[in-house]
Amino acid sequence: MLNGPLPLDLSELEGRRFVCQDPCKLCCLCQPECLPGEVEFFKRNYPNRLVLKKEPHKHYALSLKKGQGSCSFLQGGRCEVYPHRPHFCRQFPFHIHVGSRAQVELDLSCRGVWLDQGEDAMAEGLRLVQENELEIRRTLKESVPVYREFTLNCLEAGLDVDVGKVRSQVTARLDELTDLRLIASLLEESVEEDELSIPDLKAKPVLDGKTMNELSHSALEMVTDSMAADELFQAPVYCAPDGSWNLFRVLGQKVEWHVMDAEGDVRKKGELPIKDIKLQQPQGRDRQVLRDYLKILNNRDSFMGYAFYLMDDYDYEDPWPNVYGGVLSTSVLDLLWRTSLLAAFFPGMKDGERMREGIIFYDMDRLDAPTLGAFI
Incomplete structure (x- = not known):
């Protein structure tokens, strides 16, 4: 059991x-950082499979095939060192975000979390917290002062950052926030000087042509940041139902x-x-799936930490409401544009x-965004 009161959200x-x-095998595309004990194992047994990385900090990681593909230990669809796989491989698709508390988040890019099959996520999340309790507590000692400093900076600037209030206000309008008419207003008002209500x-x-053009332009600005990659292997990856990456x-005026x-x-x-990727207003079941996802985003500390x-x-x-409203509206547009992209390349969904x-x-890209706090 957990020792003492650990601020935790599951x-x-x-x-x-x-x-x-x-x-x-989507997780095998994520180059895992090796912890000190893991580094010793791989140095001793597979010295040529370790690479020294300098970003975002100096650390050792497992090598990738041809420097850009899947993990070099993935052979025939199976991990060659499964019993000794690194901490971050064992943890996937769970992510422990540590800020003012510890919160376990679930990577919804993992196809296996959508099937309602297998292990109970709550039980597994609790097990991961128990296994990593010392590291969580150590990280909290570093992250809580960072959050405290952030709060003081906001107070000095005359900003009232009431997280619970904004989350409640968004929750009350989740159904409406799946409507591009409200997203358009949220995006527009978030950049005004007056505080957003x-x-x-x-x-x-109405969703007239002018409004849709403005939304499409904003969406394209968002996805261009992540999809206009200089190196192809840095581009976002979509793992399709057939397992293809x-x-x-x-690139310019086209999508490759x-x-x-x-x-x-x-x-x-x-x-x-x-121009063939048309932003669409979600309808029917798509709209309900979007609503459920917005509920998850609104409760994620890493998402809130990105706004911070x-x-x-x-x-x-x-x-504060303007910043959060801007983050929420642009995230919806990014997601909807990607959804339209997939529908264009994979028709018939x-x-x-x-x-x-x-x-x-x-x-996965959402969880990889900068945030106040740290993932362990």
């Missing part, structure tokens, strides 16, 4: 199950589609003009399936 795991699904926000009366890159195999070789499959990170980056000039696949494409 709510994202409620009612969830997960299973490792063949032939996915989420409860009083009015949706646009699909990379999409914005590439597929990477287990050996790290990449071949181009096609391309489409950007931006406030600090903006030198505490903007009101069913209602509800489209949004689920969009989230599978998006969530």
